[in-house]
Amino acid sequence: MATHRVGIVVFENAEVLDFCGPFEVFSVTRLDEDQRRTTASPFEVVLVAESTRPVRANGGMTVVPDYAFADCPRLDILLVPGGWGTRAQIANTHTRAASSSMPEGRAWPAAAALLLAVAGCSSDSDVGSDSEPPPARENWQRALLHTDLELDLATMTGRAVISVADGEAPGASWAVGGLDIHAVRGADGPLTYRVRDGRLDVGVPDTGAPVVVTIDYRFAAQEAFEGWMAGAGLSFLWPAFCSNLFPCRPAPAEGQTYTLAINGVAEGDTAVYPATIPAPAPAYMPAVAVGPFTELDLGTTQAGTRLKAWYPAAAASAAATGTAHLVAVMDFYEQTYGPYRYGDVAGSVSAAWEAGFGGMEHHPFWHVAADAMDEPEVHAHEAAHGWFGNGVRMACWEDFVLSEGTVSYMAARALGRQGVDIWPEYDCRLQRICHDEQRNTVARPDGCNAITLDEHPLWSQVPYMKGARFFREVAALVGAGPLDAALADFHQRHVGDAARMEELIAELQAAFPSEAMAIAELADGWLRQRACPAIPDRDCPAG
The missing domain is CATH 2.60.40.1730 (tricorn interacting facor f3 domain)
Structure with a gap:
């Protein structure tokens, strides 16, 4: 008796009935019902997945695949279940590759047809039509x-x-x-x-x-x-x-x-x-860093986010120094401003950039310049972008201060709770900006995407330091705790979307109506004009 091998693809959130029902039908089939107890099914049924790790189907049912795509034997029939998990598999290159090798004999629930169409498996009668594709045309509005x-x-x-x-x-x-x-x-x-x-x-x-x-x-x-x-x-x-x-x-x-x-x-x-x-x-x-990295497990926040660091072996001491407070900082962000949305593992990656470039907010694995790996402020700053800059995106490049000014303040706030005072360094940076006619500019210029950011004076420390000073002076008016709560409310309302700095200023005024006029004056002074309304009185090194 010829045996036909049936492969059933399983994946996260696959519909249980769609793969369990066919599994039983194929496995209990007999050619001679009178010899059911003494003969085998003409079908060999196997479960196939991206790997052989256990898979949780819809409703929490856990199944263990027999084969991974990479080592699966030849199949005579491939069955792809439907369910909510099908949507994610459309974007999974491994599943699409496996589906595209489907043999002539095939079966699938209707909900899986889109996945098979993406993989190039379906015939014209299965999915789609024979109509000609439309002509190429410019369209930036289609999301x-x-x-x-x-x-x-x-x-x-x-x-x-x-x-x-x-x-x-x-x-x-x-x-x-x-x-x-x-x-x-x-x-x-x-x-x-x-x-x-x-x-x-x-x-x-x-x-x-x-x-x-x-x-x-x-x-x-x-x-x-x-x-x-x-x-x-x-x-x-x-x-x-x-x-x-x-x-x-x-x-x-x-x-x-x-x-x-x-x-x-x-x-x-x-x-x-x-x-x-x-x-x-x-x-x-989206970002990638490649090198002979050592991985350091830093610990886990109360919310369950696991923090790590990656660095060359020679940078172990610098990495340990710079990330000493990172778990506590991340925990403060999560407990104060809201949940972290970019996964349950995050951390800092040493980047072999030229000297003087601090970091880049690639979440969940942000990059920190190799020569800044020992600086807690850079790690805290890039981590804070999970809430502002990335979590709440800038509506326009002119809103750069919404990203950089806000997270500069957040980093100082979080590190201050760990006994690390970075305000003196901020004051010196701000002092240098205010004294330098070539360096100083408006932190929140008018317009929306009218500038090329990396060619504009805004691409500087100005939005970082003027923005941080704005929030510091708002905190002096209303209290640091209430300001944290207002930032958390703004984050909650706009997370996953883009916002303007003027919206944040307006929401701060609404949150503190008795100080609305003073907040407007601070915004005018620190964000909307070139001249600094005050210059920090501090003995700072030249730089």
Whole structure:
């Protein structure tokens, strides 16, 4: 008797009935009912998953796969269950790859059809239609929901699988400044596209539902802070260089979730990157650092966030010094401003940048310059971006102070509770700004995205230090605790979205009506004008 091997794919939140029912049907089938007890089923049923680790299906049922995709024997029939977990598998390159190798005989519940279409498995009669794809057209308004990014650092190739929201008009656009686009396709095959002036326009159909677009491309190594810095083993995408590493929307208000997979890492090196960024994040946030890292487990916050640090072995002492208070700082942020949204593991990664560049807010694994690894302020500052800058995004580049001024204050507040006073250093930085006609500028200029941030005077310590001083003086008016509560309320209302600094100022005035006029005067003095309303009286070293 010929035996047919049936593979049932299982994954997180798969619908239990969709895989348990078929498992039983295939396993109890007999060709001769009279010999049921003495003969076997003509079907061998196996469970297949991304790995052989236990999988929790919908409702909490745990199953143990028989095979991983990588070592699964040839299947005669592949069954993909439906359920809520199917949505996540659309963005999972491993599941799509396995589904795309499905044999001629096949079966699946209707809810899984979209996954199989993305994998290129379904015939025209299964999913979709034979209509021609629409022409390429520019459309920046159609929202991006999720990007699944796979990079090969050896071949310098990438694949972005992007979930595009339904829109009133067809088409979608991405910035692709330094990328060589090889192919663009949707669930039903190739899509029409064009590349013009660093912009990729795609003829994404208007289907009444989200559409998945797959973009294959090649990227180039960058010598400066403009993408993948192969020599340093780092990505640097701030503020708008994401387009040198993957198709993106670099505007600060743009936010989506991400999954990442990094291949082509040299033997002996470790790639530190988040496999998932589960909350909406700006396009400069996905990041990777590669090197001979040592991993240090720092501890866990009360909320369960596990903190770590990654650094070269020679930097162990500096890393220990700089991260000595990081768990307590993170715990203060979580208990004071709200839950951390970017995963249950976070931490600092040593970055081999040139001297003088402190850090970059790549959550959950933010980068800290190698020469700043021993500075608690840099670690605390970058960690705080999980709440402002990333958690609450800037609506416009002119709102840079909403990000940097707020987290500079938060870092001083958190470290102060650990006995680390960084206000003297802040005062000296502010003093140098106020005395320097070339360095000083307005911390919250008018307009929205009218500036190129990295070419503007705002790209400086001005929004950091003037912003921190603004919040410090508001705290002197209303109390540090009440200000913390007001910042927490603002975070709660705007987390996962973009906001303007003027909104925060207005909400502070509403929270403290008796001090509203004084808060407005502080905002005018520290944020809306060039001259400093006061200069810290402190004996500071030249710098």
